[in-house]
Amino acid sequence: GKGVAVFTSGGDSQGMNAAVRACVRMGIYLGCKVFFIKEGYQGMVDGGNNIVEANWASVSGIIHRGGTVIGSARCQDFRERPGRLKAAKNLVERGITNLVVIGGDGSLTGANLFRQEWTSLLDELLQNSQITQEQRQKYPILHIAGIVGSIDNDFCGTDMTVGTDSALHRIIEAVDAIVSTAYSHQRTFIMEVMGRHCGYLSLITAVTSEADYVFIPESPPFEDWPKRLCDKLEQERQAGQRLNIIIVAEGAVDRTGKPITAEQVKKVVVDNLHQDTRITVLGHVQRGGNSSAFDRVLGCRMGAEAVLALMEATDDTEACVVSLEGNQAVRLPLMDCVLRTKAVAQAMADKNWELAVELRGKS
Numbered sequence: 495g496k497g498v499a500v501f502t503s504g505g506d507s508q509g510m511n512a513a514v515r516a517c518v519r520m521g522i523y524l525g526c527k528v529f530f531i532k533e534g535y536q537g538m539v540d541g542g543n544n545i546v547e548a549n550w551a552s553v554s555g556i557i558h559r560g561g562t563v564i565g566s567a568r569c570q571d572f573r574e575r576p577g578r579l580k581a582a583k584n585l586v587e588r589g590i591t592n593l594v595v596i597g598g599d600g601s602l603t604g605a606n607l608f609r610q611e612w613t614s615l616l617d618e619l620l621q622n623s624q625i626t627q628e629q630r631q632k633y634p635i636l637h638i639a640g641i642v643g644s645i646d647n648d649f650c651g652t653d654m655t656v657g658t659d660s661a662l663h664r665i666i667e668a669v670d671a672i673v674s675t676a677y678s679h680q681r682t683f684i685m686e687v688m689g690r691h692c693g694y695l696s697l698i699t700a701v702t703s704e705a706d707y708v709f710i711p712e713s714p715p716f717e718d719w720p721k722r723l724c725d726k727l728e729q730e731r732q733a734g735q736r737l738n739i740i741i742v743a744e745g746a747v748d749r750t751g752k753p754i755t756a757e758q759v760k761k762v763v764v765d766n767l768h769q770d771t772r773i774t775v776l777g778h779v780q781r782g783g784n785s786s787a788f789d790r791v792l793g794c795r796m797g798a799e800a801v802l803a804l805m806e807a808t809d810d811t812e813a814c815v816v817s818l819e820g821n822q823a824v825r826l827p828l829m830d831c832v833l834r835t836k837a838v839a840q841a842m843a844d845k846n847w848e849l850a851v852e853l854r855g856k857s
């Protein structure tokens with residue numbers, strides 16, 4: 495059977511294990527030899543015990559677990575050609591010519607580059623007598639299928655990334671808990687939510703928790719936001735509300751591009767309204783815990799589709815990313831989605847928020 499390897503790379507997210515499990519089982523079902531690569535690209539570069547054959551049972555009992563049981567890492571070596579040369583050798587030695595990469599846009603970019611370089615890497619390995627002529631001819635192409643694992647929902651091309659729904663569950667549980675204590679003491683709570691370039695988690699949290707105000711990177715507030723914020727909080731209290739909730743995305747900025755922090759918001763509230771105001775930074779709790787039913791199903795569907803895509807790939811099939819589009823699993827050109835995602839980040843860096851929102855809306 496064909497050699498398929500699956501690995502997780504970059505930031506972890508809930509649901510990655512469900513995707514890994516589906517890749518392994520769909521691969522075995524289709525008669526492939528399936529491998530885990532542990533610790534992301536680092537394991538691919540280092541080889542040895544980091545690349546192990548998987549079997550049906552080795553992915554039992556992981557579907558519900560957060561994070562990734564096969565480990566993830568950032569890897570400097572893979573950014574340089576010598577590192578990718580070692581990685582190529584490790585794959586060829588094991589007969590692996592199909593990769594499922596589960597990660598963010600960085601990991602997907604690396605995979606695409608690897609695919610493009612594959613022929614020249616193998617030529618170099620052959621020249622150095624590190625692989626045989628037979629191996630060189632047997633593995634002409636490296637097929638790639640990507641799955642986006644990210645709690646931020648920050649990738650263009652898919653309606654939801656694997657992990658976002660579980661992170662929202664964690665956040666909402668935390669906000670609900672805070673609301674009950676805030677209610678008792680008539681407090682104002684400021685919650686900092688993850689999302690450096692993407693306000694999705696913050697926005698959905700705000701809508702579903704009846705927050706009074708939300709700060710997100712894509713839509714910086716008007717210059718007079720301190721006054722607008724205080725007016726709104728006061729208006730809600732006058733209407734009989736006993737508490738106020740303000741959500742601040744980790745990457746929130748003002749219209750000059752300067753960060754808006756929870757501390758800064760607190761100062762505005764305390765100085766102007768003298769309310770009893772507390773900050774809660776949710777931090778890594780958001781990435782943790784068991785995956786939601788949605789993320790488990792999403793991981794399963796993405797994993798199965800990724801392996802199917804690899805098996806159906808021909809010599810001129812581009813690297814693809816498996817995406818959710820209107821509740822359908824679809825295959826999109828990987829680099830196209832990565833470039834669109836990067837264009838959104840660039841538009842925000844350029845303080846062109848209208849363009850950023852427009853580009854993100856198109857995906």
Ligand code: ADP
Pocket residue numbers: 503504505535567568569570571572573574597598599600601602603604605607
């Ligand atoms: P994410 O995948 O979550 O966006 P990173 O951007 O940190 O996370 O990327 C994860 C890993 O992918 C990096 O540590 C590196 O090994 C690899 N990678 C990222 N970008 C590239 C690139 N341009 N070329 C080669 N490898 C890359």
